[in-house]
Amino acid sequence: xxxxxxxxxxxxxxxxxxxxxxxxxxxxxxxxxxxxxxxxxxxxxxxxxxxxxxxxxxxxxxxxxxxxxxxxxxxxxxxxxxxxxxxxxxxxxxxxxxxxxxxxxxxxxxxxxxxxxxxxxxxxxxxxxxxxxxxxxxxxxxxxxxxxxxxxxxxxxxxxxxxxxxxxxxxxxxxxxxxxxxxxxxxxxxxxxxxxxxxxxxxxxxxxxxxxxxxxxxxxxxxxxxxxxxxxxxxxxxxxxxxxxxxxxxxxxxxxxxxxxxxxxxxxxxxxxxxxxxxxxxxxxxxxxxxxxxxxxxxxxxxxxxxxxxxxxxxxxxxxxxxxxxxxxxxxxxxxxxxxxxxxxxxxxxxxxxxxxxxxxxxxxxxxxxxxxxxxxxxxxxxxxxxxxxxxxxxxxxxxxxxxxxxxxxxxxxxxxxxxxxxxxxxxxxxxxxxxxxxxxxxxxxxxxxxxxxxxxxxxxxxxxxxxxxxxxxxxxxxxxxxxxxxxxxxxxxxxxxxxxxxxxxxxxxxxxxxxxxxxxxxxxxxxxxxxxxxxxxxxxxxxxxxxxxxxxxxxxxxxxxxxxxxxxxxxxxxxxxxxxxxxxxxxxxxxxxxxxxxxxxxxxxxxxxxxxxxxxxx
Numbered sequence: 001x002x003x004x005x006x007x008x009x010x011x012x013x014x015x016x017x018x019x020x021x022x023x024x025x026x027x028x029x030x031x032x033x034x035x036x037x038x039x040x041x042x043x044x045x046x047x048x049x050x051x052x053x054x055x056x057x058x059x060x061x062x063x064x065x066x067x068x069x070x071x072x073x074x075x076x077x078x079x080x081x082x083x084x085x086x087x088x089x090x091x092x093x094x095x096x097x098x099x100x101x102x103x104x105x106x107x108x109x110x111x112x113x114x115x116x117x118x119x120x121x122x123x124x125x126x127x128x129x130x131x132x133x134x135x136x137x138x139x140x141x142x143x144x145x146x147x148x149x150x151x152x153x154x155x156x157x158x159x160x161x162x163x164x165x166x167x168x169x170x171x172x173x174x175x176x177x178x179x180x181x182x183x184x185x186x187x188x189x190x191x192x193x194x195x196x197x198x199x200x201x202x203x204x205x206x207x208x209x210x211x212x213x214x215x216x217x218x219x220x221x222x223x224x225x226x227x228x229x230x231x232x233x234x235x236x237x238x239x240x241x242x243x244x245x246x247x248x249x250x251x252x253x254x255x256x257x258x259x260x261x262x263x264x265x266x267x268x269x270x271x272x273x274x275x276x277x278x279x280x281x282x283x284x285x286x287x288x289x290x291x292x293x294x295x296x297x298x299x300x301x302x303x304x305x306x307x308x309x310x311x312x313x314x315x316x317x318x319x320x321x322x323x324x325x326x327x328x329x330x331x332x333x334x335x336x337x338x339x340x341x342x343x344x345x346x347x348x349x350x351x352x353x354x355x356x357x358x359x360x361x362x363x364x365x366x367x368x369x370x371x372x373x374x375x376x377x378x379x380x381x382x383x384x385x386x387x388x389x390x391x392x393x394x395x396x397x398x399x400x401x402x403x404x405x406x407x408x409x410x411x412x413x414x415x416x417x418x419x420x421x422x423x424x425x426x427x428x429x430x431x432x433x434x435x436x437x438x439x440x441x442x443x444x445x446x447x448x449x450x451x452x453x454x455x456x457x458x459x460x461x462x463x464x465x466x467x468x469x470x471x472x473x474x475x476x477x478x479x480x481x482x483x484x485x486x487x488x489x490x491x492x493x494x495x496x497x498x499x500x501x502x503x504x505x506x507x508x509x510x511x512x513x514x515x516x517x518x519x520x521x522x523x524x525x526x527x528x529x530x531x532x533x534x535x536x537x538x539x540x541x542x543x544x545x546x547x548x549x550x551x552x553x554x555x556x557x558x559x560x561x562x563x564x565x566x567x568x569x570x571x572x573x574x575x576x577x578x579x580x581x582x583x584x585x586x587x588x589x590x591x592x593x594x595x596x597x598x599x600x601x602x603x604x605x606x607x608x609x610x611x612x613x614x615x616x617x618x619x
Contacts, residue, residue, distance in 0.1 A: 002213050003027045003069035008055050008083075009062040015052035021045040024068060032333075039119070047098045050159040051081055057193040061085065063203040070212070072137060073338075077323075079134055084150075084208035085200035092151040092199040093208055097131040097181075099158045106171035113169065126174050127156035128181040135181070137323050141293065144215030150208060153199050154181035157192055161185040243275040247282055249412045254283075254374045258292060258340055265369055265400035266376045266408045267393055270415030271428055272589040276378035277529060279415075280343045283376070284324060292340035297368065299328040299349040300528055329354025332361035334371040342368050346529050347377035348384050348391035358388075365391070366399045375405065382437070385524050385583045386563035387575060431585050434611055435543075436550045450534070450594030453609045457500040457538065457598045464536040464596055468518050472533035474511070475502065476522045476587050478580070479561040480540025480600075486560075494521055494538070496600065524563075524583050527590055535591035538598050542580050545604040552580040 004024050006014075014020040021044040048068070055066070064085035071078045081096040104115040111129040114121055125133075131154035138145060139152050161169065162185075169183060184192040250266055257264045270276045280296055287294040328344070332354050344350070347365075354361040361367055369375045377396050384391065393409065400407045427449060432438050454460035460475075467473045477494065484491035485503045494502045502521045505511040511526040521538065542556040554564045554576040563583075564576045588595055599605035 001031060001071045002067045002209055003031065003071075003078075005065065005067040005209050007062065008060060008064050008066055011066040011068075012052050012056065015049050020048050020052075043098070043100055046100055047080070047159065051096070051098070051157070054157075054189060054192055055083060055196065057197055059193075059197040059201050061201060061203050064200050065204065065208055067209045067212075070209075072134060072323075073141065077134065082209070082212075083196055083200050084204060086202040086204045087199050088202060090151055091148065091204045091206060091208060092153055093212070094196050094199055095131055095135050095152060095154045097127045097134070097154070097156040099127050099156065100160050101158050102160050102162055103165040104161075104168050106168045106173055108173070111174065111177050113174075126169075126177050126183075127158065128154075128174060128177040128183045131156050132177060132181040133323075138212070142212065142215035144211050148206065148211055150211065151199065155192070155195060156181060156183045158183065158185050159189075163187050243279055243415065246413055246415060247279045250279070250283060250376055251286060253408055254287060254292075254341055254376075255290070257374050261373070263337070263403070263405040264374050264408060265396065265405040266374065266413065267396055268376065268378045268413045268415065269380070269393070269409075270378070271380050271382065272586060274415035276380070276415065277345050280345045280376070280378055283341075283343055287341050288324075293338075294341040294343065295324055295326050295339060297326050297328055297330070297342055297344045298346045298529060299351065299364075300346060300525055328364045328368070329361065331364070331367040331371040334367070336370050337373050339372040341374040341376065342372035343376045343378070344368050345378045346383070346391075347379040347396065348381055349386075349389050349528070350391040351388045352390055363390070363399065365396055366403070369396075369400055369403050369405055375400075382582055383528065383586055385528065385579050385586065387565060387567075387572075387579065388563075428585075428589060431588055434550075434608070435581050435585055435588075437581050437585060452594075452596050453605055454596060454598045455605065456498045457496045458498045460536050460596045460598045461500070461502075464534055465518065467534040467594065470533070471513070471515065471518070473536070474517065474522055474527070474532045474534075474590075475520075475536040475538065476524075476527050476590060477538035478540040478542055478583055478587070479523050479558055479563065480542050480556050482558045483560045496538070496598075524586060528586055531590055531592055533592050534594045534596065535587065536596040536598070537584070537587045537590075539584060539600065539604065541600050543584060543599075543604060544601040545607045550581075550604070550607070552577045554580065 004027055011020070014023055021041055024044055025041060055064075060083075064083060067082040067084070068080070069078050070082060079095055080098040082093050083096070084091070084093040086092070099115075101115050101117070104113045107114055107123060111126045112123050113126050114123050116122075117124060135152040135154040145152070158169065166185060169185070170178060182195060184195070246268055250268065253264060253266055268276060268279065284294055284296050328350050331342075350364040350368075351358075352361075352363050353359060354364060354367075365377075368377075377391075379391055379393060379396070381392055397407050397409070452460075452463070454463070464473050464475065481494040481504070483504055484493050485506070489503075489506065491503075492501045493504045494500070502519065505517060505520045505522045505526050507514065511517050511520070511522045512530045512532070540556060542553055544551050544553065554567055554573070557564055557580075564579055567573055567576050588597070597608060599608060
């Protein structure tokens with residue numbers, strides 16, 4: 001959707017008359033877009049007159065087209081400013097990312113800078129990379145733009161940025177990004193005019209922004225090639241045995257359903273480590289390679305970040321691929337069947353409401369099914385870990401049937417073999433048994449899996465540190481400790497006997513891969529859907545052992561934990577009990593090679609010791 005469009009002449013008139021910001025604000029209301037903040041309104045008042053001055057250049061025809069606040073399809077991102085026209089032989093659209101920054105600091109992380117934005121200093125994408133990724137995303141998904149051979153030319157304009165700070169924004173670290181999308185500062189106004197006039201100086205015979213706005217969404221050949229290449233040979237995403245069966249079954253259903261233009265919902269079931277995410281990522285690549293629109297969805301941001309980083313491998317030219325990974329609340333207002341396929345991983349974590357304040361939408365399952373011709377849900381009902389999680393097979397079926405979507409849920413779509421925890425199916429059943437989730441025959445496990453119970457959390461951390469040779473060991477814990485460091489990074493969150501002190505992870509997204517993450521502790525939200533070589537699990541006082549039984553106490557959860565709130569009835573207490581047991585089962589199954597455990601409740605530790613002791617198992 002384009003919020004504002006017109007010609008150079010009409011845009012300049014609105015700007016000169018001082019009504020441009022009010023017009024955009026009115027159009028937001030007209031189109032039913034959530035009201036923007038005062039800061040954004042002020043940015044229109046401050047930045048758009050600057051752009052009016054820039055395009056006043058007499059080399060640029062008065063009838064060239066101007067568009068503001070274009071929301072890119074399949075994303076929540078908006079392009080600030082576009083100028084469309086002809087260079088004498090070819091139609092082009094110049095995409096301009098506008099910033100009000102006066103300075104920034106270069107960072108060693110690829111294409112990131114630190115700048116004051118949104119009321120605070122934040123680490124954000126370099127404006128050149130931002131503009132470039134928007135242009136590439138539109139190019140790769142808008143078939144009409146490609147068919148009409150419209151050139152997309154990105155750049156960034158920082159009209160308040162001081163010349164003496166140029167060394168930061170134009171640091172050699174950003175050479176490649178700036179080459180693809182030049183950045184213009186306060187003193188570069190005439191250079192920006194030259195840049196625009198080079199590509200857009202004449203009126204186009206086509207309505208360029210109507211083509212952009214109404215273009216058919218279809219991946220380009222180059223995008224198919226890129227996704228195929230990044231997956232090819234990537235051992236993190238190789239499928240075996242029943243994973244291939246489920247993959248082939250889903251793929252055939254997708255291909256047949258898209259061809260006959262019917263609506264289908266597919267449910268893939270599997271416990272921890274059975275490869276649900278591996279199948280989802282391979283399907284993402286294959287479906288895009290087959291020229292269909294497809295996105296991968298999870299509620300938690302951590303798996304999206306890790307999987308996209310694994311695919312993209314830090315390459316600047318592949319940055320736009322991150323738009324293939326979305327949050328579960330991205331479909332509140334998406335029209336019916338916008339996508340050919342949506343792959344919803346960790347579907348048990350879906351919720352009713354979306355948005356920061358939980359006030360948007362009706363039902364995430366319903367919204368995903370509505371937005372796609374083919375919706376695929378990867379689910380493990382035993383990994384529900386908050387009171388707000390509504391993901392269940394019954395709910396998916398109910399919503400699908402209400403929307404006229406044919407449901408597929410059979411034995412070819414059930415994953416049983418476990419590829420985590422040294423490949424032991426028995427270990428997962430063993431966890432069910434010892435956590436008293438359900439009684440199983442797996443009172444022991446017969447695999448070479450390094451599992452130890454520690455009396456001292458400091459000793460556990462140091463033993464785990466020895467296993468962190470490739471940055472694939474992490475400490476994780478139940479959410480029983482206050483988040484003191486959320487607003488003050490000097491404060492300690494977790495204090496345990498023996499002098500153990502630690503903080504919760506600062507960045508949920510990068511906890512699994514960050515170079516400095518070992519010293520911090522992750523929770524269920526930063527680790528669900530991911531795996532490590534070794535996991536060190538801290539079990540807090542929300543799980544204890546009394547009178548021969550494993551019991552739970554939701555009152556021992558930290559007040560900052562929102563996963564268990566509003567417990568009033570017996571049904572609520574049963575749900576809270578299930579959530580706590582599921583949480584620890586999930587945490588105890590994160591390690592591929594081993595799991596180290598510290599229990600704050602000593603009786604629980606002694607109970608675990610008797611069962612986990614390998615010598616006892618062999619007797």
